[in-house]
Amino acid sequence: MDAVLTSIFEPGFFTSEPVRVAVVVGGAVSLVSAVVGVFTVIRGQSFAGHSLGDLGTTGGAGAFLVGANPLWGFVTFAIIGAGAMELFGARRPRGRDMATGIVLGAGLGIAALFLYLGTTQSNTTGATITILFGSMFVIRASMIPVFALLSVLALAVVALLYRPLLLSAVSQDIASARGVPVRVVGALHLLAMAVAVSLSCVTIGAILSTAVLIGPAAAALRLTKRPGLAIAWAAVIGLAVTWLGILLAYDSYYWPPAGRGWPVSFFVVALILVVYLLADLANGQKARRAGPRAIASDKGPGVVAGRAWPSLPPEPGAE
Amino acid sequence: MTDTSRPGVRDEEILSLEGVSLWLSGREILHDVAFSLRAGELTGLIGSNGAGKTTIFRVILGLETPSAGKVLFAGHPRQRRSKSIGYVPQSIGLDPDVPLRARDLVALGLDGDRFGIPLPSRSRRQLVDEVLEAVDAQGFADARVGKLSGGELQRTLIAHALIAKPRLLLLDEPLASLDIRSEQEVVGLLAKIAKAHAIAVLISAHEMNPLLPVMDRVVYVASGRAASGPTEEVVREDVLSALYGHHVDVLHVHDRILVVAGKDETHHTELERTRTVVPRGLG
Numbered sequence: 138m139d140a141v142l143t144s145i146f147e148p149g150f151f152t153s154e155p156v157r158v159a160v161v162v163g164g165a166v167s168l169v170s171a172v173v174g175v176f177t178v179i180r181g182q183s184f185a186g187h188s189l190g191d192l193g194t195t196g197g198a199g200a201f202l203v204g205a206n207p208l209w210g211f212v213t214f215a216i217i218g219a220g221a222m223e224l225f226g227a228r229r230p231r232g233r234d235m236a237t238g239i240v241l242g243a244g245l246g247i248a249a250l251f252l253y254l255g256t257t258q259s260n261t262t263g264a265t266i267t268i269l270f271g272s273m274f275v276i277r278a279s280m281i282p283v284f285a286l287l288s289v290l291a292l293a294v295v296a297l298l299y300r301p302l303l304l305s306a307v308s309q310d311i312a313s314a315r316g317v318p319v320r321v322v323g324a325l326h327l328l329a330m331a332v333a334v335s336l337s338c339v340t341i342g343a344i345l346s347t348a349v350l351i352g353p354a355a356a357a358l359r360l361t362k363r364p365g366l367a368i369a370w371a372a373v374i375g376l377a378v379t380w381l382g383i384l385l386a387y388d389s390y391y392w393p394p395a396g397r398g399w400p401v402s403f404f405v406v407a408l409i410l411v412v413y414l415l416a417d418l419a420n421g422q423k424a425r426r427a428g429p430r431a432i433a434s435d436k437g438p439g440v441v442a443g444r445a446w447p448s449l450p451p452e453p454g455a456e
Numbered sequence: 457m458t459d460t461s462r463p464g465v466r467d468e469e470i471l472s473l474e475g476v477s478l479w480l481s482g483r484e485i486l487h488d489v490a491f492s493l494r495a496g497e498l499t500g501l502i503g504s505n506g507a508g509k510t511t512i513f514r515v516i517l518g519l520e521t522p523s524a525g526k527v528l529f530a531g532h533p534r535q536r537r538s539k540s541i542g543y544v545p546q547s548i549g550l551d552p553d554v555p556l557r558a559r560d561l562v563a564l565g566l567d568g569d570r571f572g573i574p575l576p577s578r579s580r581r582q583l584v585d586e587v588l589e590a591v592d593a594q595g596f597a598d599a600r601v602g603k604l605s606g607g608e609l610q611r612t613l614i615a616h617a618l619i620a621k622p623r624l625l626l627l628d629e630p631l632a633s634l635d636i637r638s639e640q641e642v643v644g645l646l647a648k649i650a651k652a653h654a655i656a657v658l659i660s661a662h663e664m665n666p667l668l669p670v671m672d673r674v675v676y677v678a679s680g681r682a683a684s685g686p687t688e689e690v691v692r693e694d695v696l697s698a699l700y701g702h703h704v705d706v707l708h709v710h711d712r713i714l715v716v717a718g719k720d721e722t723h724h725t726e727l728e729r730t731r732t733v734v735p736r737g738l739g
Contacts, residue, residue, distance in 0.1 A: 139490050158521075162561060178553060179551055180552060243534065294575075297571050297572060298571065299571075299572065300564060300567060300570055300573075301568065301570075303554075303560075304568035304569070306551065306554055307548060307554060308549075308550075310543070311545060311613075312549070312569070314545075317569045338608065358555055362598075362600040363557060363560065364560060366555075
């Protein structure tokens with residue numbers, strides 16, 4: 138038994154300070170991303186979510202260049218990017234993707250410059266790798282309060298906007314007829330997304346942040362049709378893949394090529410893909426068991442609508 | 457604030473438009489539109505595509521402000537943000553992945569505009585069940601909204617609007633994508649709802665025949681102008697000819713009414729009229 142446990146948790150896993158910080162910060166960040174991601178997916182803003190991560194590259198590279206903590210670079214540029222997308226994409230049905238594309242292109246251009254300047258100055262490509270693919274094991278424990286604060290901020294925004302976000306995902310027209318300020322709600326969601334993505338830029342990397350934003354959410358939507366459960370599933374999946382990823386990365390230190398260790402981000406992203414495929418498979422199984430309704434948008438049971446309203450006296454001749 | 461939950465009184469005037477005109481980017485979309493809707497009555501808003509039906513809805517909902525004229529709700533100028541008006545838009549282009557069951561969508565009709573996460577509540581669930589039963593949606597109450605058929609989704613959206621206890625229910629082309637059976641079901645359901653709850657129901661349609669058996673009144677729209685009243689007083693050659701500005705034939709074939717506006721198809725005539733209205737309005 139002991140031997141099994143030791144082979145799962147290699148020596149030092151629970152006592153290592155970097156591992157503990159990674160478990161706390163990495164886990165929290167993935168959870169936040171997964172929860173915000175549910176709304177990103179149902180609002181059809183996956184492209185915007187991915188772009189915010191790419192814009193984080195610009196911020197991270199800029200921060201590296203001026204010697205600041207990359208987190209601040211990620212946050213600053215993701216929020217500026219979100220603001221620009223909102224501004225350019227305003228009120229045009231198909232303008233949103235176009236605006237995202239334009240902002241993304243501009244951001245990546247600047248990122249190319251920053252990364253070039255950064256690598257030529259320091260004569261190393263380490264920073265580029267860290268920015269693009271994350272570095273969960275080098276997060277300083279002193280940063281934990283900042284991560285916690287930003288996590289709570291993003292979660293608070295989506296919790297506050299839970300119902301208006303769902304309603305406007307169903308129909309912007311219905312929502313605005315009901316008096317929901319759809320524009321403000323959309324902008325605040327974009328802000329929450331920018332914060333969540335910047336956090337995962339640090340842990341999982343700017344390029345891979347999409348994976349923790351979209352993956353757990355997409356898997357969760359395969360598993361349930363209830364909004365609360367979808368969010369719970371996404372949170373659990375986000376947390377689980379990150380923790381398992383950290384464990385595997387720690388253990389991989391003893392894998393070939395020995396003594397180097399594989400990157401955490403690789404494991405997390407690979408696990409997300411596996412979970413998504415499993416969820417899709419489970420959904421297919423469930424649909425087959427449940428019969429035609431769950432698979433196709435067929436006709437409902439042959440009930441005739443317009444049966445008497447409960448409080449209505451039965452009409453002569455009806456039924 | 458008026459109490460929106462009290463049941464309406466039959467024949468009470470719920471909404472009236474008085475001389476409403478609307479100009480949008482130099483074009484007159486609505487010209488001197490006037491009609492009123494009464495509690496317990498089902499009114500058809502009839503006209504071809506582009507005649508101004510959706511714009512009239514947007515004006516009633518407060519999403520457009522008339523350039524001239526008044527919109528009165530229960531005798532008072534309407535306020536935005538009103539639960540007293542239920543709205544079912546034409547097509548909502550639902551994402552099949554949205555994690556909502558039909559009953560969740562109906563519950564959002566109750567409080568979807570509020571902030572925060574709702575706490576589970578027995579009375580809330582009961583209310584949702586009641587409304588689902590009223591539209592005969594119990595059979596698919598737990599199905600994902602993205603998987604509902606056109607008629608089922610329409611009924612769910614009607615329940616969504618109904619649960620807020622509106623005094624006026626607006627439906628934009630609710631029959632557009634339905635087969636004949638679902639069409640009759642939805643029409644019958646709406647007529648019952650109007651009578652049972654004394655709600656004023658306004659249904660837009662480009663084809664009035666499915667509504668004929670249940671329609672108390674008609675608002676006939678052509679190129680931004682409207683004629684309104686009981687169906688037999690409006691759908692007549694003299695009234696519609698005056699509305700279109702040229703001769704219109706109204707043919708009764710069995711139980712159906714055919715309106716033939718001009719030698720060509722109605723659509724063509726409509727388009728020509730829309731174009732000629734602009735310079736006249738400016739002059």
